[in-house]
Amino acid sequence: MSNMYPETKSWNPAVGCNYDCVYCEKSFKRQIRRVAAHIGCQDCYDYKPHYHPERLGRIPSSPIVFVCGTGDISFYESKYVWRIFRVIDAHKPRMKKTYYFQSKNPSVFNLYLDWFNGNLDKVILLTTLETNRDEVYGNISKAPFPTTRFHDFLDLEYPRKVVTIEPVLDFDPEIFLRWMRLLKDQGTLEYVWFGFDSKNCGLPEPSTEKAQRFVDELQAYGIEVRGKNLREVTLKTSQEARA
Numbered sequence: 001m002s003n004m005y006p007e008t009k010s011w012n013p014a015v016g017c018n019y020d021c022v023y024c025e026k027s028f029k030r031q032i033r034r035v036a037a038h039i040g041c042q043d044c045y046d047y048k049p050h051y052h053p054e055r056l057g058r059i060p061s062s063p064i065v066f067v068c069g070t071g072d073i074s075f076y077e078s079k080y081v082w083r084i085f086r087v088i089d090a091h092k093p094r095m096k097k098t099y100y101f102q103s104k105n106p107s108v109f110n111l112y113l114d115w116f117n118g119n120l121d122k123v124i125l126l127t128t129l130e131t132n133r134d135e136v137y138g139n140i141s142k143a144p145f146p147t148t149r150f151h152d153f154l155d156l157e158y159p160r161k162v163v164t165i166e167p168v169l170d171f172d173p174e175i176f177l178r179w180m181r182l183l184k185d186q187g188t189l190e191y192v193w194f195g196f197d198s199k200n201c202g203l204p205e206p207s208t209e210k211a212q213r214f215v216d217e218l219q220a221y222g223i224e225v226r227g228k229n230l231r232e233v234t235l236k237t238s239q240e241a242r243a
């Protein structure tokens, strides 16, 4: 996660997740196993949700901090999540920071909405939607189905949201576009992060042409698209997109 967004570092006072996404094996799980060997943590190695309170006092100096980026906050006890919030409250960085909280079960954010809304200037909430298609999703992950996830994210009473469409899976353009437009119309969508699988996981992907049409439509609707691992897909500049 730390390499995913520019100027971003993961802060991992909790680690691990039980959603077992097929593409996690070559990405987060592989990364954390290197750390696990170094620090001798079996739970990190097994990617079992667990805590590293010794890291609470070590918020990275980057402008953007991905909180628990090597895991999913939905697996952590709320009293521990509140410890994380208190550390953020007490932190006085020299430069303004933005904290990203991402979950594949965005309904969990409802537990903490008061704190998030009290920190609007520095918190962005994210969810991943690789596709709109529920029917294939059981082969990909144990996370809530995309339709549930989208509606939970849409219903979240929070004004700063980002959708990560990475690694993109084949999708139904009309439905998927409608979802992004609904978030845009709601006025909560700051941008969409888009990218293909970079680890050769053999995922069911859209063609480059289909992906290009999709990002073109997003941009034409005024949705900012950022990304990497774009293959031949190109993003317009904001001026081109408006033209």
Ligand code: SF4
Binding pocket: 016, 017, 018, 019, 020, 021, 023, 024, 028, 070, 071, 072, 104, 141, 143
């Ligand atoms: S939700 Fe994220 S951390 Fe959890 S298994 Fe999937 S990719 Fe890995």
